[in-house]
Amino acid sequence: MLHIKNVHKQFDNGFLALEGINLSIRPGEIVSLVGTSGCGKSTLLRIVAGLDFPTLGEVSIDGEPITGPHPKVGLIFQEARLMPWLRVAENIQFGLSHLSRLDRQERTEAVLRKVHLSNFAEALPRQLSGGMAQRVAIARALVTQPDILLLDEPFSALDAFTRTQLQDHLLEIWEGDYPTLLLVTHDVEEALVLSDRIIVLRPHPGRIHRELRIDLPRPRRRSSLEFQRLKEQLIGELDLSPAVPDLVKLGGVGSGG
Amino acid sequence: MSSLSLPRRPSRQKLTIPRPLQGWLLPIALVLLWELVSRLGIVAPNLLPAPTTVLQTVVDLARSGALFRHVGITLYRVIVGFGIGTLVATVLGALTGYSRVAHAYLDPLLQALRNIPSIAWVPLFILWLGIYESSKISLIAVGVFFPVYLNLMSGVQGVDRKLVEVGQIYRLSQLQLVRRVFFPATLPAYLVGLRNGLGLGWMFVVAAELMGASQGLGYLLIDGQTTGRPAIIIASIVLFALLGKLTDSGLAVISKRLLYWQDSYGAG
Numbered sequence: 001m002l003h004i005k006n007v008h009k010q011f012d013n014g015f016l017a018l019e020g021i022n023l024s025i026r027p028g029e030i031v032s033l034v035g036t037s038g039c040g041k042s043t044l045l046r047i048v049a050g051l052d053f054p055t056l057g058e059v060s061i062d063g064e065p066i067t068g069p070h071p072k073v074g075l076i077f078q079e080a081r082l083m084p085w086l087r088v089a090e091n092i093q094f095g096l097s098h099l100s101r102l103d104r105q106e107r108t109e110a111v112l113r114k115v116h117l118s119n120f121a122e123a124l125p126r127q128l129s130g131g132m133a134q135r136v137a138i139a140r141a142l143v144t145q146p147d148i149l150l151l152d153e154p155f156s157a158l159d160a161f162t163r164t165q166l167q168d169h170l171l172e173i174w175e176g177d178y179p180t181l182l183l184v185t186h187d188v189e190e191a192l193v194l195s196d197r198i199i200v201l202r203p204h205p206g207r208i209h210r211e212l213r214i215d216l217p218r219p220r221r222r223s224s225l226e227f228q229r230l231k232e233q234l235i236g237e238l239d240l241s242p243a244v245p246d247l248v249k250l251g252g253v254g255s256g257g
Numbered sequence: 258m259s260s261l262s263l264p265r266r267p268s269r270q271k272l273t274i275p276r277p278l279q280g281w282l283l284p285i286a287l288v289l290l291w292e293l294v295s296r297l298g299i300v301a302p303n304l305l306p307a308p309t310t311v312l313q314t315v316v317d318l319a320r321s322g323a324l325f326r327h328v329g330i331t332l333y334r335v336i337v338g339f340g341i342g343t344l345v346a347t348v349l350g351a352l353t354g355y356s357r358v359a360h361a362y363l364d365p366l367l368q369a370l371r372n373i374p375s376i377a378w379v380p381l382f383i384l385w386l387g388i389y390e391s392s393k394i395s396l397i398a399v400g401v402f403f404p405v406y407l408n409l410m411s412g413v414q415g416v417d418r419k420l421v422e423v424g425q426i427y428r429l430s431q432l433q434l435v436r437r438v439f440f441p442a443t444l445p446a447y448l449v450g451l452r453n454g455l456g457l458g459w460m461f462v463v464a465a466e467l468m469g470a471s472q473g474l475g476y477l478l479i480d481g482q483t484t485g486r487p488a489i490i491i492a493s494i495v496l497f498a499l500l501g502k503l504t505d506s507g508l509a510v511i512s513k514r515l516l517y518w519q520d521s522y523g524a525g
Contacts, residue, residue: 069426085441085518095427126520
């Protein structure tokens with residue numbers, strides 16, 4: 001169980017990025033954080049990852065407060081962030097140096113099969129396409145067998161086709177081990193395809209504005225009426241025109257709950 | 258309409274000179290021209306001896322064994338000076354690149370010292386260390402130090418924060434982070450520094466040997482001047498060029514081997 005309790009984050013320059021964030025996530029749940037830029041969603045993810053620290057409040061995993069990167073938490077960044085001097089298999093083993101050679105090899109082979117890159121174990125990152133590199137990054141996170149996988153806009157740098165493919169692929173992987181997924185995205189469809197719950201954040205200061213529960217069965221059809229209705233509702237909640245927030249609120253949310 | 262062509266697109270070759278030989282074409286033409294100018298007496302041969310005369314001088318020096326003594330001692334000075342300069346620069350550059358505290362204390366002083374023309378140290382070194390090997394090697398080491406230091410320091414500072422974060426996520430210790438992220442990420446800049454440093458090492462060995470030596474290629478230069486033998490001067494210059502090029506190519510080959518992973522235009 002992941003608990004985020006009353007988290008505030010104020011940067012050194014006085015900017016209040018997050019204010020009073022409370023969120024609990026069950027094991028195996030898929031939760032998306034969505035919001036316009038500046039709403040603090042990436043900051044919140046970095047705090048959960050242990051790369052950044054809250055000014056006030058606490059994040060805990062199974063009751064254990066986070067004071068730095070946690071061995072049971074994996075993180076996938078917006079960019080693949082592979083070490084350019086390591087081959088694909090070596091990149092995947094980057095976080096496994098505590099294991100024996102045999103264990104490392106077995107796990108690497110298994111995870112390479114999972115992301116369909118078995119033939120590229122010896123390739124260098126410069127030889128990979130963007131989508132392949134991101135799959136290696138996913139494999140590098142999965143291979144440590146995390147209970148919680150954090151994803152910071154993981155597919156936003158990819159083309160639409162590859163993005164859809166990798167979203168389906170992520171669900172496929174999730175259905176194997178059911179890790180908790182906490183995902184930051186600004187892609188409304190991505191949030192709807194993947195999530196059990198969508199947390200809508202609003203900026204100045206970053207705070208939770210609304211929580212949407214998505215009960216559609218998976219796999220979800222993007223073209224279904226229900227999907228389109230939820231998409232309309234979510235876009236309304238996002239408050240995409242900051243200049244006239246009240247107008248959007250009046251016009252957008254009508255059908256929602 | 259004509260299509261755009263990328264700079265490295267293989268073009269249809271009409272004149273096929275193998276790539277490695279292309280660089281030899283111009284020097285060979287110049288040497289032939291020089292021989293001709295000298296032979297025809299267009300320039301006085303006692304001022305500009307022909308290439309064949311220079312070659313003969315080198316052969317004579319080699320026969321007497323003097324050549325190897327001079328080349329050997331010069332090579333020794335460069336290698337030892339390069340080694341010492343590189344060692345100190347590596348320690349200090351890594352330190353000031355990695356630690357902000359070390360940078361704040363050390364870098365301003367080193368940057369100030371860097372602006373002193375290194376030749377200006379010569380009188381002081383001779384006064385302190387005498388006219389023998391130590392003062393020469395010290396001068397070379399100082400020359401090698403700065404490019405290596407500067408490249409390594411800025412290389413370490415320029416390591417991609419995003420890759421460092423990956424190391425943090427996998428909870429690497431400081432030492433592991435240095436070994437597994439900082440070291441490989443800094444290697445390209447460091448190797449450039451080494452090549453610059455080696456180039457300066459060759460420059461300063463000439464300066465050091467001109468100041469007063471009884472052996473070495475620099476001594477041969479002075480010897481040729483005082484005894485009025487331009488062939489010896491030119492022979493020394495050519496030997497400097499050859500040795501410098503040879504050691505630099507060695508480093509270039511090592512760099513290419515170590516940086517096989519780079520995705521750069523020049524690697525193609």
